Amino acid sequence: MCRSIKTLRPPVLPEQATEEDFHAAALQYVRKVSGFRAPAAHNQEVFDRAVAEITEATRVLLEGLEVRGAKAAG
DSSP states (O other), X not given: OOOOOOOOSTTTSXXXXXXXXXXXXXXXXXXXXXXXXXXXXXXXXXXXXXXXXXXXXXXXXXXXOOOTTOOOOO
């Protein structure tokens, strides 16, 4: 069974989200939307591309969010 997508933004996640966290969330999203846990060989490329694009979109989103009351990283 696949795990649930977790919230990655502070202060919900106590530490900084990693690229691995972004990828895991993107993979879960693509699995849920496509209905496939693992794609057939003829769908692998589009499945992997979707995961990569959603991983990047997740990173951009979280880097751009301003969370009021959260301490600045760094």
